[in-house]
Amino acid sequence: RKEVEQDPGPFNVPEGATVAFNCTYSNSASQSFFWYRQDCRKEPKLLMSVYSSGNEDGRFTAQLNRASQYISLLIRDSKLSDSATYLCVVNLANQAGTALIFGKGTTLSVSS
Protein backbone atom coordinates (compact mmCIF):
# COMPACT_ATOMS: atom_id res chain seq x y z
CA ARG A 1 0.00 0.00 0.00
CA LYS A 2 1.35 3.42 -0.93
CA GLU A 3 2.12 5.86 1.85
CA VAL A 4 0.14 8.68 0.25
CA GLU A 5 -2.65 8.17 -2.25
CA GLN A 6 -4.36 10.72 -4.42
CA ASP A 7 -6.77 10.69 -7.31
CA PRO A 8 -4.46 11.52 -10.24
CA GLY A 9 -7.20 13.26 -12.21
CA PRO A 10 -6.97 15.14 -14.46
CA PHE A 11 -9.52 17.59 -13.22
CA ASN A 12 -10.63 19.86 -16.07
CA VAL A 13 -12.64 22.83 -14.82
CA PRO A 14 -13.67 26.24 -16.15
CA GLU A 15 -12.44 29.47 -14.64
CA GLY A 16 -14.35 30.38 -11.52
CA ALA A 17 -15.14 26.79 -10.59
CA THR A 18 -14.60 25.28 -7.17
CA VAL A 19 -12.58 22.08 -7.12
CA ALA A 20 -11.68 19.71 -4.30
CA PHE A 21 -8.81 17.27 -4.06
CA ASN A 22 -8.62 14.39 -1.63
CA CYS A 23 -5.74 12.43 -0.22
CA THR A 24 -5.29 9.57 2.20
CA TYR A 25 -2.17 8.48 4.03
CA SER A 26 -1.44 5.07 5.44
CA ASN A 27 0.94 5.74 8.32
CA SER A 28 -0.75 7.03 11.44
CA ALA A 29 2.64 8.17 12.73
CA SER A 30 2.80 10.85 10.03
CA GLN A 31 3.72 14.03 11.78
CA SER A 32 2.82 16.93 9.56
CA PHE A 33 1.00 17.50 6.34
CA PHE A 34 1.28 19.76 3.35
CA TRP A 35 -0.01 20.55 -0.09
CA TYR A 36 2.63 21.35 -2.68
CA ARG A 37 2.16 22.60 -6.21
CA GLN A 38 4.31 21.39 -9.08
CA ASP A 39 4.37 22.93 -12.51
CA CYS A 40 5.56 20.90 -15.46
CA ARG A 41 9.27 20.07 -15.27
CA LYS A 42 9.75 22.27 -12.22
CA GLU A 43 10.47 21.64 -8.56
CA PRO A 44 7.54 21.38 -6.13
CA LYS A 45 6.64 24.54 -4.24
CA LEU A 46 4.90 24.64 -0.88
CA LEU A 47 1.31 25.75 -1.22
CA MET A 48 0.23 25.42 2.38
CA SER A 49 0.58 23.38 5.51
CA VAL A 50 -2.45 21.45 6.72
CA TYR A 51 -3.71 21.48 10.28
CA SER A 52 -6.43 19.55 12.09
CA SER A 53 -8.27 22.78 12.77
CA GLY A 54 -8.34 23.50 9.05
CA ASN A 55 -6.66 26.46 7.49
CA GLU A 56 -7.36 28.90 4.73
CA ASP A 57 -5.11 30.98 2.53
CA GLY A 58 -7.09 33.16 0.17
CA ARG A 59 -8.93 30.90 -2.24
CA PHE A 60 -7.33 27.77 -0.83
CA THR A 61 -8.65 25.79 2.14
CA ALA A 62 -6.99 22.71 3.55
CA GLN A 63 -8.41 20.20 6.01
CA LEU A 64 -6.91 17.30 7.93
CA ASN A 65 -8.79 14.46 9.57
CA ARG A 66 -6.30 12.44 11.60
CA ALA A 67 -8.86 9.84 12.64
CA SER A 68 -9.59 8.88 9.04
CA GLN A 69 -6.11 9.80 7.81
CA TYR A 70 -7.59 12.05 5.19
CA ILE A 71 -6.43 15.38 3.80
CA SER A 72 -8.27 17.71 1.47
CA LEU A 73 -7.64 20.84 -0.54
CA LEU A 74 -10.40 23.12 -1.79
CA ILE A 75 -9.76 25.74 -4.44
CA ARG A 76 -12.43 28.37 -4.94
CA ASP A 77 -12.84 30.68 -7.93
CA SER A 78 -10.27 28.79 -10.00
CA LYS A 79 -7.87 30.84 -12.10
CA LEU A 80 -6.03 29.83 -15.26
CA SER A 81 -2.83 30.14 -13.27
CA ASP A 82 -4.00 27.42 -10.88
CA SER A 83 -3.36 24.84 -13.59
CA ALA A 84 -0.68 22.56 -12.15
CA THR A 85 -0.20 19.29 -10.33
CA TYR A 86 -1.10 19.35 -6.65
CA LEU A 87 0.91 17.06 -4.42
CA CYS A 88 -0.28 15.76 -1.08
CA VAL A 89 2.72 15.40 1.21
CA VAL A 90 3.30 13.96 4.67
CA ASN A 91 6.30 14.29 6.94
CA LEU A 92 7.23 10.87 8.21
CA ALA A 93 9.96 9.56 10.46
CA ASN A 94 12.58 7.41 8.79
CA GLN A 95 15.88 5.90 9.83
CA ALA A 96 17.69 9.18 9.28
CA GLY A 97 15.21 11.46 10.97
CA THR A 98 12.16 12.61 9.06
CA ALA A 99 11.45 13.10 5.39
CA LEU A 100 8.72 14.34 3.09
CA ILE A 101 6.79 11.60 1.35
CA PHE A 102 4.89 12.66 -1.74
CA GLY A 103 1.68 11.47 -3.29
CA LYS A 104 1.54 10.97 -7.03
CA GLY A 105 -0.23 14.27 -7.49
CA THR A 106 -3.55 15.44 -8.88
CA THR A 107 -3.48 17.33 -12.13
CA LEU A 108 -5.70 20.39 -12.47
CA SER A 109 -6.40 22.12 -15.75
CA VAL A 110 -8.37 25.36 -15.63
CA SER A 111 -9.73 26.62 -18.93
CA SER A 112 -11.29 29.90 -19.99
Place this chain on the structure above:
Amino acid sequence: GAVVSQHPSRVICKSGTSVKIECRSLDFQATTMFWYRQFPKKSLMLMATSNEGSKATYEQGVEKDKFLINHASLTLSTLTVTSAHPEDSSFYICSATGGRVGYTFGSGTRLTVV
Protein backbone atom coordinates in the same frame (compact mmCIF):
# COMPACT_ATOMS: atom_id res chain seq x y z
CA GLY B 1 14.13 33.33 1.74
CA ALA B 2 16.20 30.18 1.81
CA VAL B 3 17.63 29.10 -1.52
CA VAL B 4 18.97 25.77 -2.70
CA SER B 5 20.95 25.82 -5.91
CA GLN B 6 21.08 22.62 -7.93
CA HIS B 7 23.37 22.02 -10.92
CA PRO B 8 23.29 21.08 -13.65
CA SER B 9 19.67 21.69 -14.60
CA ARG B 10 19.93 19.36 -17.54
CA VAL B 11 22.50 16.78 -18.55
CA ILE B 12 22.80 14.26 -21.32
CA CYS B 13 25.37 11.51 -20.93
CA LYS B 14 26.39 8.33 -22.62
CA SER B 15 25.47 4.97 -21.19
CA GLY B 16 28.17 3.69 -18.87
CA THR B 17 29.46 7.08 -17.77
CA SER B 18 28.98 8.73 -14.39
CA VAL B 19 27.18 11.98 -13.70
CA LYS B 20 27.52 14.21 -10.66
CA ILE B 21 24.71 16.47 -9.50
CA GLU B 22 25.41 19.22 -6.97
CA CYS B 23 23.06 20.75 -4.47
CA ARG B 24 24.11 23.83 -2.50
CA SER B 25 22.33 25.73 0.24
CA LEU B 26 23.16 29.37 -0.41
CA ASP B 27 22.07 31.14 2.74
CA PHE B 28 21.61 28.53 5.43
CA GLN B 29 23.34 25.51 6.83
CA ALA B 30 21.76 22.37 5.50
CA THR B 31 22.13 19.78 8.21
CA THR B 32 19.99 17.35 6.26
CA MET B 33 19.71 16.85 2.53
CA PHE B 34 17.25 14.67 0.68
CA TRP B 35 17.50 13.28 -2.83
CA TYR B 36 14.41 12.45 -4.83
CA ARG B 37 13.78 10.99 -8.26
CA GLN B 38 10.71 11.58 -10.37
CA PHE B 39 9.79 9.61 -13.48
CA PRO B 40 7.29 11.11 -15.94
CA LYS B 41 3.76 11.28 -14.53
CA LYS B 42 4.97 9.69 -11.30
CA SER B 43 5.43 11.02 -7.80
CA LEU B 44 8.69 12.18 -6.30
CA MET B 45 10.30 9.12 -4.78
CA LEU B 46 12.68 9.58 -1.88
CA MET B 47 16.01 7.97 -2.70
CA ALA B 48 18.08 8.82 0.34
CA THR B 49 18.49 11.09 3.32
CA SER B 50 21.87 12.43 4.31
CA ASN B 51 22.85 14.18 7.50
CA GLU B 52 25.99 16.29 7.28
CA GLY B 53 29.07 14.29 8.13
CA SER B 54 27.24 10.95 8.15
CA LYS B 55 26.67 8.27 5.58
CA ALA B 56 23.47 8.60 3.65
CA THR B 57 20.49 6.45 4.55
CA TYR B 58 19.02 4.90 1.42
CA GLU B 59 15.42 3.92 0.87
CA GLN B 60 14.58 0.34 0.12
CA GLY B 61 15.32 -0.58 -3.46
CA VAL B 62 17.83 2.21 -4.06
CA GLU B 63 21.34 0.93 -4.80
CA LYS B 64 23.82 2.82 -2.68
CA ASP B 65 26.75 1.76 -4.86
CA LYS B 66 25.04 3.16 -7.92
CA PHE B 67 23.80 6.39 -6.42
CA LEU B 68 26.69 7.80 -4.41
CA ILE B 69 25.76 10.58 -2.04
CA ASN B 70 28.26 12.85 -0.35
CA HIS B 71 27.32 15.44 2.24
CA ALA B 72 30.67 16.51 3.57
CA SER B 73 29.78 20.11 4.37
CA LEU B 74 26.80 22.03 5.65
CA THR B 75 26.27 23.71 2.31
CA LEU B 76 26.94 21.02 -0.27
CA SER B 77 25.65 17.59 -1.12
CA THR B 78 26.36 15.67 -4.28
CA LEU B 79 24.65 12.76 -5.97
CA THR B 80 26.72 10.74 -8.42
CA VAL B 81 24.94 8.36 -10.74
CA THR B 82 27.57 5.77 -11.57
CA SER B 83 27.61 3.70 -14.75
CA ALA B 84 24.43 5.37 -15.90
CA HIS B 85 21.97 3.46 -18.05
CA PRO B 86 18.95 4.68 -20.03
CA GLU B 87 16.62 3.51 -17.25
CA ASP B 88 18.33 6.01 -14.93
CA SER B 89 16.98 8.84 -17.08
CA SER B 90 14.78 10.83 -14.74
CA PHE B 91 14.26 14.13 -12.94
CA TYR B 92 16.47 14.25 -9.85
CA ILE B 93 15.76 16.85 -7.20
CA CYS B 94 17.31 17.69 -3.87
CA SER B 95 15.82 19.22 -0.78
CA ALA B 96 17.53 20.64 2.26
CA THR B 97 16.60 21.57 5.81
CA GLY B 98 18.59 23.10 8.61
CA GLY B 99 18.04 25.19 11.70
CA ARG B 100 14.79 27.08 11.25
CA VAL B 101 14.74 26.50 7.54
CA GLY B 102 12.14 24.01 6.42
CA TYR B 103 12.27 21.81 3.37
CA THR B 104 13.72 23.86 0.52
CA PHE B 105 13.96 22.31 -2.91
CA GLY B 106 16.51 22.71 -5.63
CA SER B 107 15.28 23.34 -9.15
CA GLY B 108 15.99 19.79 -10.24
CA THR B 109 18.24 18.06 -12.77
CA ARG B 110 16.87 16.36 -15.83
CA LEU B 111 19.15 13.46 -16.68
CA THR B 112 19.00 11.76 -20.04
CA VAL B 113 21.19 8.73 -20.62
CA VAL B 114 21.67 7.80 -24.26
